[in-house]
Amino acid sequence: MKTIFISGTAGSGKSLLTSKLYDYYTKNGAFVAVLNLDPGVESMPYTCDVDVRDYVDIVSIMHQYDLGPNGAMIMANDLIAAKIDDIQNEVNRINPDYLIVDTPGQIELFAYRSSGRFLVENISSDEKTNIFLFDGALITTPVNFVSIALLATSIRLRLNLPTINVVTKTDLIEDKLKEILQWSTNLNTLENAISKEADGDTYSLTTNILRGLNLGGFAQGLIPISNVTGEGLVNLEGALSRILNLGEEVED
Template identity: 70%
Template sequence: MKAIFLVGTAGAGKSLLASKILDYYSRNGAFVGMLNLDPGVENLPYTCDIDVRDHINIVDIMKQYDLGPNGSMIMANDLIASKIDDIQNEIDNVNPDYLIVDTPGQVELFAYRASGPFIVQNLNIEEKASIFLHDGSLMTSPSNFVSVALLSTSIKLRLGLPQINVLTKIDLIEDKIKDILKWSTNMTSLESSLAKSSDGENYTLAVNILRSLNLGGFAQGMIPISNVTGEGMTNLQAALSRILNLGEEVED
């Protein structure tokens, strides 16, 4: 069994991409299971095989502990860790070839509290990888690019998983895609763009962050993905296969 964790900022398109990965693998003969770890989501574009909402109810938490929406979401995400044995049993009963894990929309609740890394590291699954979704609508300026790249690297550090970086919503940023993809592989180009758009103090800060990220190996590019047309799914699957299957790809 292989697990694919989808992480990223709220609204980046995690659930929709999860459904597209499900469709892609299923069409090519793989048995795919879907695990939803977001206790607060109302509607999903796929059918869950394992759903944390079966174990944790946000409304009940709000009433029982007299919490508001934010407090109840924090408690709910922490409570997920206490349900790991139940979640594992459900996963084992489904026993898919690939388990797609749709994480909470508020990435900070999953990655930066103890419960998220605990779940990632303690689920009994052979191979694991994560996909970080870079929201294309946030990536159109050099300073935003550096900020999200820093977040992406921080998430990788917290979860301790091999990570693939994807660029989403490319249908909305067609005039910017070329620049963004160039920034993701060419630090000199990104530094030049920062110099044109940032003042002295912000430029110095951004460049220092950027150079640190480069030392950490961030500048390996990202895969542009369209959830509308399916563009990029073959490249994403190939990247996943290099991590999860030692390069053996699902037949297209």
Template identity: 35%
Template sequence: MSRVGVLVMGPAGVGKSTFCNSIISHMQTIGRRAHIVNLDPAAEPNKYEFTVDIRDLISLDDVMEELDLGPNGALIYCFEYLMKNLDWLDEEIGDYNDEYLIFDCPGQIELYTHIPVLPNIVRHLQQQLNFSLCATYLMEAPFIIDSSKYFSGSLCAMSAMILLELPHINVLSKLDLIKDEYNRKKLKRFLNPDPMLLANEVEDVNPKFQKLTKSIANLVDDFGMVQFLPLEANNPDSIETILSYIDDVTQWAENQEQKEPNDQIDIEEM
């Protein structure tokens, strides 16, 4: 039977840990279980403890102190160390066959663009541990309602989509931070956006930047895959909708073992 895993990605501060905790909280209310696998060597647990924590193998603070590295260099060192010790990850993950494993990833995009760390971990989980995986990429709603920033975020999401080669869901987080009615209405245009229309709204006095924006818009439009699901962390309906998409792409229901009914009918009594 295939295991199910969800990679939670996005820039630092976008709400990845809150999203992870919200999914677990919702699953508990509907009788399902999930565990957080922390792949961020600088992260601290929030509402729920980490079931698997990379800091038990290597810590960002320790690397920075002992090797005199900055945060980004130390993070890359931590993941290179993890790649040399994937047997530790295999042992820690254990036999979670019927439960979701939620992989909380660091926010540094270079881990899957500049160096192939996350793509290699994804392949290991798929090929060696038989995981059915889904990638979720979070972006902040207050950030994306600026058309120019929308294109910047979309390129990051597309980069993750292409390099990880996984079923991919984009999520728009922190909707609750947008209070005024005007911006909430404006936000709806970004859930299923028209890139070319948004490109025409970007104001820039430099013709070269205008041309670049339209080229990026063409790229996003050609892919036709940069759409967003709205996330309100304290809204059960919002979490349930996103979880249903994750279930669909990971085929969670199809991968569950058929259980015998509690009350068997005696054939002789029929």
């Protein structure tokens, strides 16, 4: 079994991409299952095979412990970690070729609490990778782009997984997409764009972060994806294959 985690900021399209990847792999002959790790989600665009909501109930937690929504989400994620054996048993019974893991909308609850890292490490799998979603609507300015790039790098450090960076909602940012992709592959272009938008402390801070990301090998480019049309999924699957299957592509 190969495991693919889907992470990103709230509203970046994690669940939609989960659905698109599920359909893509299934149409190409792979046996795929989806694990939902978000205890607070109300509806999903896919059929969930393993669902943490079967183990924790946000409303019950709020009432039992007199917590607000945020406090209940924190407790729920910690309780989920305690159910890892049950979750793993469910996954083992299904025994898919690929397990796609849709992570919680509040990325800080998953990536920065010990329970999230624990789940990543203790889901048994032959290979694992993470897809980080750059929300296209959030990265249309160079300073915002660097901010999300810093977050993506931080998440990669926290999860300790090989990571593929994608930009979503490409159908909404067609006029900016070419420029954004240039930022992701040519750091000089990005730094020049920052100089036109920011000055003083903002320019200094942003460019220093950018250079640090360059030293960390960030400049690997983004894969553009449209969750509406499915455009870009072939390129994403190719990147996944290079990590998970040593380059053996899923046949079309």
